[in-house]
Amino acid sequence: MRVKSYQRKLDIKNGCVDLSHGSGGRATTQLVLGLFHEAFGNEWLARCNDQSAFGVRSGRMVMTTDSYVVSPLFFPGGNIGSLAVHGTINDVAMAGARPLYLAASFIIEEGFRFSELKAVADSMGAAARAAGVHIITGDTKVVERGKADGLFISTTGIGVLAAGLDLSAERATIGDRVLVSGSLGDHGVAIMSRRQNLAFQIDIVSDSAALHDLVAVMVAAGGADIRVMRDPTRGGLAATLNEIAHQSSLGFRLQEEAIPVKPAVAAACELLGLDPLHVANEGKLVAIVAPDMADAVLAAMKAHPLGCDAADIGEAVADHHHLVQMSTSFGGGRIVDWLSGEQLPRIC
Amino acid sequence: MRVKSYQRKLDIKNGCVDLSHGSGGRATTQLVLGLFHEAFGNEWLARCNDQSAFGVRSGRMVMTTDSYVVSPLFFPGGNIGSLAVHGTINDVAMAGARPLYLAASFIIEEGFRFSELKAVADSMGAAARAAGVHIITGDTKVVERGKADGLFISTTGIGVLAAGLDLSAERATIGDRVLVSGSLGDHGVAIMSRRQNLAFQIDIVSDSAALHDLVAVMVAAGGADIRVMRDPTRGGLAATLNEIAHQSSLGFRLQEEAIPVKPAVAAACELLGLDPLHVANEGKLVAIVAPDMADAVLAAMKAHPLGCDAADIGEAVADHHHLVQMSTSFGGGRIVDWLSGEQLPRIC
Incomplete structure (x- = not known):
């Protein structure tokens, strides 16, 4: 210098x-x-x-x-x-x-x-x-x-x-599986725990992490059968899946019990009246994968340290209204809408 | 969409x-x-x-x-x-x-x-x-x-x-010419004219412009004999030339009367106690060019609408102190230092 x-x-x-x-x-x-x-x-x-x-x-x-x-x-x-x-x-x-x-x-x-x-x-x-x-x-x-x-x-x-890859939000197809790489809501709750007016003691740290290496093993396993990947940051999984639903002109049906959420995060969200599906993540991804290849991609994710809690949480379905719906643990169902207002300003 | x-x-x-x-x-x-x-x-x-x-x-x-x-x-x-x-x-x-x-x-x-x-x-x-x-x-x-x-x-x-080009601040060489593409200080004075606490009536507009087309004709004319180009924004020409002087381990000697400054800008600067060489530009460039090629590059600049007032304002000289010095119109000389404080905050 x-x-x-x-x-x-x-x-x-x-x-x-x-x-x-x-x-x-x-x-x-x-x-x-x-x-x-x-x-x-x-x-x-x-x-x-x-x-x-x-x-x-x-x-x-x-x-x-x-x-x-x-x-x-x-x-x-x-x-x-x-x-x-x-x-x-x-x-x-x-x-x-x-x-x-x-x-x-x-x-x-x-x-x-x-x-x-x-x-x-x-x-x-x-x-x-x-x-x-x-x-x-x-x-x-x-x-x-x-x-x-x-x-x-x-x-x-x-x-x-890499040649041949063209992941994009409009490529999701009916029947595709929805994979997430791990537990949801950690980053948002970690930030909330430090906000002056919302201080509570909780053992949650942000999941902030670089996911490119996880992505590389997923691409090696699934190639072009991975239709789209997104990191569910602001607005959480709910916003990400609603966006993809609109961009691909279909709907999603999720299984609530398959969605990984840490007990401490779930407890904090309940206390604060938040839905973990709306809370930001900074070290997680959602992948929409062709059904034939979903198990192979999921196995590759689980073998990676940043994907060890990965899960198959649902599928893409035909839906003219482009809704994200969820079958709850109690046997019912609900619509997972995105927030119209601002729940957690300046989360990232 | x-x-x-x-x-x-x-x-x-x-x-x-x-x-x-x-x-x-x-x-x-x-x-x-x-x-x-x-x-x-x-x-x-x-x-x-x-x-x-x-x-x-x-x-x-x-x-x-x-x-x-x-x-x-x-x-x-x-x-x-x-x-x-x-x-x-x-x-x-x-x-x-x-x-x-x-x-x-x-x-x-x-x-x-x-x-x-x-x-x-x-x-x-x-x-x-x-x-x-x-x-x-x-x-x-x-x-x-x-x-x-x-x-x-x-x-x-x-x-x-383009292949073969490697413009960089450490490439200035003793004997190189210093070219500027037009009048200095316009942007800074235009901003000052609109600052609430410094409102004055003056017919100066910012020189904000995209210079890539001017650069293309310069590169066509001078190629690798253009050693370095910089746009003298914050800190003005003074900061830019002092940086290059240090990075190339030499000095510059400028001719004050060769430096283009619009009369209205000069008047505004005098009123405000500013030196136009310290005032920001957003549509001007400085090029340090090998002496043999300087006239050809300057001619190419003058033929372009954004370089019609271009000028050769001085040369690179040996100087262990890496100073920018200027021969003034009155026959004297002065050192063109960069500012140590902040004269014009938030100019860009």
């Missing part, structure tokens, strides 16, 4: 971000080099350009973006930084693609502590390294006190798609 | 964004389809997936990201939306690359008017179409009133790089 000569050391322990760190001048460079490059360090960032270049082979790629505004910034099982990296990797992976590179952009409120920013950046770096992806370009903006809420992060990911 | 069946019409004239529009449920879909897809509409968005796929040929690509927090959101010559599209295209173009696809992520404050959001989105769509790029994926988050400042936009761009 040849620009180190003009880098003064940040007082990370005691210092705060001020407006000068967003000026594009010396202070911005000091923050970017002293904090973000330290955390993400790689050959691309070291060149200190406003963009980074990388080689590609002929084929297909995918691109996805997300902004993260989660509150609180730190929660059991992660923080806004690890969440941003995992979430963006997952949106790349849901196409069946292998994530390669991330871009990260920071909007910071004046007065935000360097020590917290470093903790977030270090989590991002660790999450990226663990997933084998690189944060190759970024941006830092600072707004006045009271014009943001500590820290927002926008991440964009790109990845490569 | 097969999901239209569950789209209710937004009341764009009178309505506002509320927290439900960030829930990931029905209201989010309504906002995304009714407003963003209308403005950006293309085959990728129409598939309504969390990511979009595209074909690539083997070679090299570039990626860049920026967050936009400009205040006010609307200013003479553009708004936060057109600025985001232009700025991201420009960061792709500064590598000598051809921009292809953009991702756009929105952080919206509760209560923000649909009509303003539509105006911003329409500007983004128009700017993208005019530049021949596509906004292929996006995200929308909503935060509570008082937790943001109306609207922030993060955009990420990717593009393809």
Whole structure:
């Protein structure tokens, strides 16, 4: 890093971000080099350009973006930084693609502590390294006190798609099986447990995780018979399945007793009047799979650490109203609608 | 767009964004389809997936990201939306690359008017179409009133790089010429003219523009003899040249009278105690070009509408202190330092 000569050391322990760190001048460079490059360090960032270049082979790629505004910034099982990296990797992976590179952009409120920013950046770096992806370009903006809420992060990911794969929401077909990779509602309940006005003691951590490796074993097992995959984040499984139902012009019928929900999460949801099917997940996926291949894909999922609680929870059915219906444990049935309002703001 | 069946019409004239529009449920879909897809509409968005796929040929690509927090959101010559599209295209173009696809992520404050959001989105769509790029994926988050400042936009761009090009900040060489594509300071002064506490009447509009086409003619003329290009945004020309000086371990010597600054911008800067070399530009570039090729590149710039006021303003020189120095019109000299503090917060 040849620009180190003009880098003064940040007082990370005691210092705060001020407006000068967003000026594009010396202070911005000091923050970017002293904090973000330290955390993400790689050959691309070291060149200190406003963009980074990388080689590609002929084929297909995918691109996805997300902004993260989660509150609180730190929660059991992660923080806004690890969440941003995992979430963006997952949106790349849901196409069946292998994530390669991330871009990260920071909007910071004046007065935000360097020590917290470093903790977030270090989590991002660790999450990226663990997933084998690189944060190759970024941006830092600072707004006045009271014009943001500590820290927002926008991440964009790109990845490569294997030939022959075309997972898309309109490909679900009547008779397809609905697979989920594990227990539902963990992330949302972990966040709720740390909200000031909803503090309760509970032993639940966010499921925030990068799912690309799980996806790779699923694609190896099911190939193009996996019609569509989605990570049920905001709005939970209910929103995800309702979206797919509309986009594929069919319905879903689920078996309630097949849907994995941890007892502590179920108890917390009951206390709060929430439906676990509406609560956000950040390390789970839903896959709609052709019936002949569903058992093989499910077996591959169960053999992976992030899919050990995977389950076949229902099937795609003909339905002109595109409803998601569920047979309950008591023998009845109910419609699993998506929420029209906002139950859990700023969950991701 | 097969999901239209569950789209209710937004009341764009009178309505506002509320927290439900960030829930990931029905209201989010309504906002995304009714407003963003209308403005950006293309085959990728129409598939309504969390990511979009595209074909690539083997070679090299570039990626860049920026967050936009400009205040006010609307200013003479553009708004936060057109600025985001232009700025991201420009960061792709500064590598000598051809921009292809953009991702756009929105952080919206509760209560923000649909009509303003539509105006911003329409500007983004128009700017993208005019530049021949596509906004292929996006995200929308909503935060509570008082937790943001109306609207922030993060955009990420990717593009393809011609074989043999490797523009990078460490490639400037002693003797290289410094070219700028036009008058400096227009964007910053246009923003200042609309700041509540600095209102003055002045006939200056932002220079916000997409520079990729200008870059293409420059690359055709100069090829690999263009060592580095940068768009002098935050921190202005002063910050850009100081960065390159450090990254290339040399200095620059500029001729003040060669630097194009519009009289009205110069007058406004004098009134406000600003140096136009510190003021942001959003439609200008600086190119460091090998001396033998500088005249040809400058001629190509002058023949392009966005480079008609281009000028050769100085050269790269040996300097162990990596200073940017300027010979003034009065025969003296001064050091063009970058700002250590923040002169113009939230200029982009």
